[in-house]
Amino acid sequence: MESRCRIVVGLPTRGRATILRETLSDLERQTRKADAIIVCGADASDVEGVAESFPAVSLLTSKPGLTTQRNAIIDAAADADADILVFFDDDFIPDPTYLANVERHMMADPHLVVTTGRVLADGIGGPGLSPSEGRAIVAAAHEDIDEVKPAFSGYGCNMALRVAPMREHDIHLDDRLPLYGWQEDVDLSRRLAAFGDIVRLEGARGVHLGVKSGRGSGVKLGYSQVANPLYLAGKHAGYPLGRALEHIARNMAKNLARAGWPEPYVDRRGRLRGNLLALRDLLTGRMAPERVLEL
Known part of the structure; x- marks a missing residue:
């Protein structure tokens, strides 16, 4: 079936180019390919090797800080005529059907403004997971769950946003939240909730590696x-x-x-x-x- 919308994937990154390249490799395995992928780092070292290995990926540079980098991606996605912007952390391993699930549900229900997926494992609460461990967890998740559950907010490591209300109402992340952002995903989701629904798609699943490198004090x-x-x-x-x-x-x-x-x-x-x-x-x-x- 032909795509009915334009999906852009955005990845803010800082200080872990090796992990970023692993994640970009996993995005190539999506059954529904992204129409564009935008990566935003704070300097050239953040995206080292990406241009050579993934020439189709668009590279941006902004001041460091999660909200600032994500806002640069939001503006670039709007310029790229995105219908849906999917934010992944640079250490999130999505199931190959993740984008297909997002497209199917968000196109079937125009009232959905934010969707987030089911996190099969989250290394942020422990020492972190390796890419191979993350892929193994994704591959082992054989159950075919297609439930849609109400959610209070998207989880920043994997959330899809409908671009139209963001463009119409000039909605960005709050750039007063520097460095980590910390709760910036909840704030953005709740502001978008004024224009539609927020849900968790059980079929859009993946693993957040929770890589510790690149994190601050x-x-x-x-x-x-x-x-x-x-x-x-x-x-x-x-x-x-x-x-x-x-x-x-x-x-x-x-x-x-x-x-x-x-x-x-x-x-x-x-x-x-x-x-x-x-x-x-x-x-x-x-x-x-x-x-x-x-x-």
Whole structure:
């Protein structure tokens, strides 16, 4: 069946060109090929070897920061006349039918504005997974599940966005969320929810490797764990305060509990210090997402 829409895949990346090339190789296995693939790094080293191995991929450069890089991709996708923009993290291994599932459901239901897939395994909560481990998990998932479930938001490592409402209402990620973004996917999803539905497609599945290289300091991330949810709730744009407080409490409790015996792959003490710095700034009226750039 011929494609009924134009799908653009966007991958922001920073500091892990080897993993990026692995992910681009997996995208070539999609049964429904992307009409365009856009990669945005912050300097030439982020995309080393991509032009030579994947000449059809469009390469962009922007200031570093997840929201800034994703916004550059959003603008480029609009210029490329995309109907659907699919964001993958540079360490997400999609099932070969992922894009086909997204196209089928989003074309069948024009009211869908955000879809996210089923994450079969997420290495972000552990030491991370290798590309071969991720591919093995995807290959072993034989069950054919075609359910559609309501979702509160897309998960940034794999989410599809309908471009028309974004273009019409000039919706981008909030660039006040620097570096990691941290909850930027939820904020964007909730703003788009004013124009349609958000769902999880059980048939659009994959593995998030959770690669640890290319990630920044624990202090900065810990600050964002507190500052970003409170800032987003304060915008009154669909991010509930209760969710923000629950999110902060859960992360702080985990950081505090593990600070004495941290996992070797997580800077728990740094994260806890960042949490406390954000609370100090909250009490003194200085707290803002951009403060992580000064830490």
